[in-house]
Amino acid sequence: MSEFTLSEKQKDLLEQLGVFLESRGWQPAVGRILGLLIISESEELTFDDVRETLHLSKSATSTALNLLLNTGKVEYFTKPGDRKRYFKVKKIVLKDMAYEEHKKRCTFTNLLKEVYAQKKNKESAICQSFKEALDYFEFMNNEFFKLFKKWESTKKS
Amino acid sequence: MSEFTLSEKQKDLLEQLGVFLESRGWQPAVGRILGLLIISESEELTFDDVRETLHLSKSATSTALNLLLNTGKVEYFTKPGDRKRYFKVKKIVLKDMAYEEHKKRCTFTNLLKEVYAQKKNKESAICQSFKEALDYFEFMNNEFFKLFKKWESTKKS
DNA sequence: TTTTTAGTTCTGCAAATACAGAACTAAAAA
């Protein structure tokens, strides 16, 4: 029985994070685990910390943690003379998620370009506003990388 | 029996669009209908055009179209002496979606701020990299808004 | 050597989802 608990505020934030992560395609339990690892005060949690705090079964905990490991969101380490695994979120997890969203937007934009390309009557009102939105998307995607660079430089100075 | 058909290329694009829309939380049939209205060459489609092209039941078609109407993605008009409804995507649908994504990112960023706020040991390594990512998110959100303004102005000139 | 620990993997099921089909409605046509 591990002694790990969450404050009410933390529980509330965890739930909100979980719902958000679900909306990005993670299953509930996976989202809760990732959320827990992000929110919890202690940097690393054991398998049983996670299982007991979230009231999950061993199988659900195991499967979800391994999914998070395989997708690079989480890592673990062990302590000498201790067979338990200590799980923690990877540092890059948030930026990673942002980048994945960006890539998804680019893919979507390219899809829209194809849709536009196959339109026969490009002078129609609907097609013109479509083109306008498409240009906007491309503009935004291109600016994203510039922003990234800008951020990197302001961080250094 | 309506005479409306899609090319193979259009079918392929429709499927890709549908899958993307599903990943953004729309149900399959809704995503396919929205995709169809975006892709189809003719600007407006009738209830039966949609139903037959996508092989949907009347109930599914009706429910999905009404959902799209209620969420402002689609509109319809009628023709004098014709009781059919003619459905078309709203012009703003793509920019709308982009804006909704942006709002969602802002909400998420605020949630992360709350998470950071309740951290007790803000000097820990994990907390510092968290803060870094958070600052990056805020920076990006602000810049995105500026970009939007920039885009609007270049469009006018 | 047996037992315990720390999980993993497989099987099954409860709940949610997403749609079909049938029954229905309201307006227009015959």
Next chain:
DNA sequence: TTTTTAGTTCTGTATTTGCAGAACTAAAAA
């Protein structure tokens, strides 16, 4: 007045999802 058109709404169900529980495994401890 009856029938047809153009849907809508309700009910049932096949499919999918997400997880629990049980059986299993491999290493360490007793």
